[in-house]
Amino acid sequence: MRRFLAGLWLLGLALGQGLVLPFEGPKGYGLAQAFAQGLKAPPPTLLALLLPDLPWRGSYELAGGLYTKAGARLARAATGADWVLLGREEEGGLRLILAREGGSEERLFKTPELAWLWLQGKGLAPRLSPLPTPGLPEERLRALAQGEAPDPLHRSALDLKEGRGSGLLEGLLPERLLLLWQGKLPRAYEAFRLLAEGKREEALALAEAMEEGDVLERTAAHLLFRALEDERWKASARRLAEAFPELSLAWEEVSFAAFQEGKGEEAKEALLKALALRPDYWLYWTNLGWAYYLTGDLPRAIQASERAVALSPNATAYYNLGLFKAIYGDFLGAKAAYDRALRLDQGEDYPEALKDLEEREEPLALFFRAYLAERTGLEAEPLYRAFLEAYPKHPAAFAAQRALATLKAGGLSLEVERLTLVPGGPDARPFRAGEAIFPEVRLEGRPYLRQASLFTALYREGRKVAEEEKPVGFPPLTVALLEVAPPVVPEAPGRYRLEVRYAEARAVLDLEVGAPSLARRLFALGLEVRDLSGRPLLTPKEALGEDGERLLLERAREALMEAAPLATTERLTQPLEKGPVAGRSVQEVLRDPDPEILRAFFQAVLENPERLAETDVVNAFVNWLLEP
Numbered sequence: 001m002r003r004f005l006a007g008l009w010l011l012g013l014a015l016g017q018g019l020v021l022p023f024e025g026p027k028g029y030g031l032a033q034a035f036a037q038g039l040k041a042p043p044p045t046l047l048a049l050l051l052p053d054l055p056w057r058g059s060y061e062l063a064g065g066l067y068t069k070a071g072a073r074l075a076r077a078a079t080g081a082d083w084v085l086l087g088r089e090e091e092g093g094l095r096l097i098l099a100r101e102g103g104s105e106e107r108l109f110k111t112p113e114l115a116w117l118w119l120q121g122k123g124l125a126p127r128l129s130p131l132p133t134p135g136l137p138e139e140r141l142r143a144l145a146q147g148e149a150p151d152p153l154h155r156s157a158l159d160l161k162e163g164r165g166s167g168l169l170e171g172l173l174p175e176r177l178l179l180l181w182q183g184k185l186p187r188a189y190e191a192f193r194l195l196a197e198g199k200r201e202e203a204l205a206l207a208e209a210m211e212e213g214d215v216l217e218r219t220a221a222h223l224l225f226r227a228l229e230d231e232r233w234k235a236s237a238r239r240l241a242e243a244f245p246e247l248s249l250a251w252e253e254v255s256f257a258a259f260q261e262g263k264g265e266e267a268k269e270a271l272l273k274a275l276a277l278r279p280d281y282w283l284y285w286t287n288l289g290w291a292y293y294l295t296g297d298l299p300r301a302i303q304a305s306e307r308a309v310a311l312s313p314n315a316t317a318y319y320n321l322g323l324f325k326a327i328y329g330d331f332l333g334a335k336a337a338y339d340r341a342l343r344l345d346q347g348e349d350y351p352e353a354l355k356d357l358e359e360r361e362e363p364l365a366l367f368f369r370a371y372l373a374e375r376t377g378l379e380a381e382p383l384y385r386a387f388l389e390a391y392p393k394h395p396a397a398f399a400a401q402r403a404l405a406t407l408k409a410g411g412l413s414l415e416v417e418r419l420t421l422v423p424g425g426p427d428a429r430p431f432r433a434g435e436a437i438f439p440e441v442r443l444e445g446r447p448y449l450r451q452a453s454l455f456t457a458l459y460r461e462g463r464k465v466a467e468e469e470k471p472v473g474f475p476p477l478t479v480a481l482l483e484v485a486p487p488v489v490p491e492a493p494g495r496y497r498l499e500v501r502y503a504e505a506r507a508v509l510d511l512e513v514g515a516p517s518l519a520r521r522l523f524a525l526g527l528e529v530r531d532l533s534g535r536p537l538l539t540p541k542e543a544l545g546e547d548g549e550r551l552l553l554e555r556a557r558e559a560l561m562e563a564a565p566l567a568t569t570e571r572l573t574q575p576l577e578k579g580p581v582a583g584r585s586v587q588e589v590l591r592d593p594d595p596e597i598l599r600a601f602f603q604a605v606l607e608n609p610e611r612l613a614e615t616d617v618v619n620a621f622v623n624w625l626l627e628p
Contacts (some may be wrong), residue, residue: 017174018083018124020044021051021075022145024067025089028249029141030134031112032087037132038116038125039085042172048145049157050173052078052180055192056312057224062249064278069104069246070215072097077216078186080176083124087115098122102178104246124554187213188220195227201567204228211236215244222253234260241270248277248284255287264294282312289320298324315345319353326357326364331396338368342375342476350376350476363391367400374403376476377451410446414505417442419498421524423484428544432517435524436487439500441507443472444480452503458488459497465490472502518602519548530616531559537617552602556617557593563618564590571626579625585623590618 020036022029022044032044053059054074060066063074067088076084076099086097093110096118109115112131119125131337134141144154156167160181167177180186184496185193191206207224210217222240225233237253244250251274258267268291275284289304302324318341325333350372355371370383382406391397418427420438431437439456443449451472458466468486469564485500496511522529523543528536529552537555542548567573567587576582580600581589589597601624606614614618 017081018085019047019075019079019081019174020085021047021066023087023094025087027138028087028089029145030136030138031089031094032232033134033136034112034117034132034463035085035087035116035604037135037519038129039119041085042310043144043153045144045154046157046169046173048495049147049154050177050181051075052177054078055189055220066098068248068277069097069099070244070248070277071104072099073104073215073244073246074219075099076174077214078177078180080174085119098124098536103521138581142215142386178415184525185217188216190262191220191224195224200228204230211239214482215247218243219247221248222250226253226326233257241273246277248274248281251277252284253289255291259287259290259294262294264291267291268295282308282314282317285311286314286320289317289324293320293324298327310329311338312338313344315341315349316352317398319349319356322368323356323360323365326368327360327362329362329364331364333363334368335371338371342372345476347475354378363387363394364396366390367394367396370403374407375448377449377474377478406447412446412450412503412505413444414500414502414507415442415444416500416507416509417482421520422526426540426544428520429513430512431490432514432520433490433493434516435520436489437498437511438487439485439498440482441485441500441502442480443502443505444481446479449474449478450503451483454483454485455499455501456485456488457499458490459499460490460494465496481548517549518599518606519543519552521606522552522602522612523548525606527605527609527612529556529612531555532563532616532618534616553595553598556602556621557595558591559617560593560621567622572622576625579627581625586622589625590622593621 018039018041020032020039020041023032029044036044054063058063060071060074063070065071066075072086075086078457084099086099088095089454090108093108094112094115095106095108096115097104098119104149107115107118109118116125116131120127127260130521134289136144143149144151147154147158149249150158153168156169160166160169160178160408163182166178166182172184178368187210189208191203191210194203195380205225207221207228210221212218213221217407218240220234226235234257237250237257240247241250241254251270254270255267255274258264258270268288271284271288271291275281275288278284282483285304285308289301289308292298292301292304302321304451305317305321305324308314309321318337322337322341323345325337339350354369354372357365357372361573366383366387370380370387373383374380383405384404385396387400388397416439418440419429419431420426420440421428421435423438423440428435437458454470454472456468457464468488470486472481472483474481490496490511490513493513493515496513498509498511500507519538521544523540530536531536537559538551539546542551564587567590572586575585580597601621604624605620611624615623
């Protein structure tokens with residue numbers, strides 16, 4: 001039966017290389033196969049394996065999804081098919097999307113048979129023919145689509161993906177699709193490959209060449225202009241939307257261009273067109289709220305923002321909602337929105353929210369500037385005082401006075417929990433000369449942690465010998481934080497004083513720094529010294545301990561001596577002509593390793609950790625002796 005079906009697909013070639021992609025829905029593969037059989041198209045299960053992602057990050061999803069008019073048109077351009085048919089089972093019936101040269105069409109039919117009649121009217125399906133019955137059950141089709149138990153045709157598809165040639169697919173699928181999987185990339189894919197390789201000028205040249213291409217090339221060109229921060233992206237967005245109005249991404253990009261140019265009305269119109277294509281996309285509703293705000297339509301700005309957070313709670317929409325309600329004088333509504341925004345914000349959105357408030361003159365705009373500043377760790381006290389001086393009888397004055405009292409009673413503390421050689425490692429005191437000291441600290445702020453930098457300073461005999469700074473970032477509403485302060489390095493043995501500061505909070509510790517240790521330096525590099533069987537020579541506690549270097553040398557010597565009887569090849573038994581043990585053979589050295597030679601070896605490892613990174617100490621040592 002499979003052999004007969006394969007022959008049927010091949011016979012259909014004379015009618016053009018159209019593609020039916022798997023339909024969405026519980027019976028999607030069977031329905032798609034039925035339509036493909038009637039249209040003399042290749043099996044949809046082949047396309048489940050071979051439909052390529054689009055060249056940009058996000059693929060079809062960035063353009064609104066595959067099962068859309070834009071997605072079908074992009075799939076047609078990516079594959080080089082004469083036409084592409086997509087389907088989706090819905091409560092109201094079967095929705096078909098047909099992409100052909102010139103555009104896409106979308107229809108909803110109560111039954112698959114009515115959809116089949118529509119395709120007959122389009123000249124794709126044979127007149128007066130019935131919709132075929134699927135040749136294979138749904139379960140078998142789904143298995144083929146996932147590459148399970150493939151027949152010869154689907155084996156060819158899997159081989160093609162692995163670079164083993166097109167096999168039975170030659171002539172069955174569009175040439176562009178076959179060539180793409182064989183590494184001969186179309187211009188849109190090649191341009192993004194160049195960009196990934198850092199070849200910006202070459203990528204830009206290809207973008208310029210694709211500006212008059214098909215929907216795939218022109219979308220790729222626009223995204224490249226954006227990625228390369230080329231000012232032509234604004235004009236490109238508008239041309240893209242005009243040429244391909246079914247592409248929601250194009251209207252989204254037009255709105256971004258309009259926002260940047262301060263054209264709120266154009267941004268609003270572009271987002272309304274984008275929402276007509278993706279009515280439940282939260283990002284479009286979020287941005288539409290801002291567009292309405294720019295045009296002065298606060299009621300619709302609030303409605304759009306509320307729709308955005310209902311679809312997908314996000315900090316930006318809640319910040320916008322807080323701003324709009326603050327402008328209206330709705331204290332409780334603004335506070336509720338800002339509180340939700342602060343909980344959702346990961347530390348990326350509040351600066352813009354503060355900037356938006358700075359541009360307003362309403363009383364609550366000043367109050368909520370202080371409110372956000374307090375909860376994000378910024379200076380809030382002067383803002384609260386400015387609000388009380390300007391609006392002493394405002395209903396929010398009591399909240400401002402209470403906030404000032406809370407800030408006055410608050411404080412900041414810093415506690416050093418441990419000092420490590422590597423962040424996240426065990427406490428490594430006492431330290432040795434040349435080692436980086438990483439203080440791991442706990443910061444606490446009341447009512448919230450303030451924003452500042454962590455400083456680590458090292459003093460010797462009252463003189464500062466090292467200081468490092470590290471900015472600290474954290475989300476709003478942070479009260480406590482575990483953080484690694486920047487490391488400092490004592491260059492020589494002796495007594496030191498270590499100071500860690502965060503704003504006015506600080507901690508001071510006295511340190512006794514000893515002579516350098518090979519074992520500790522190897523530990524700091526993340527190198528584990530193992531014998532031939534793969535067993536570590538030292539535990540972390542031993543490596544960091546007072547006797548770490550002595551134990552390292554002793555156990556390494558034992559491991560080498562145990563391996564000496566295995567060194568029987570001619571290269572290992574002949575005297576070496578040069579190197580640290582010239583005149584002796586590797587076998588002789590292994591039988592009685594000199595501690596100084598071992599020290600020299602580990603010193604060489606410290607200079608080039610790759611010597612030991614992927615091998616045991618025996619082979620690493622032998623390779624070092626044999627180096628030219």
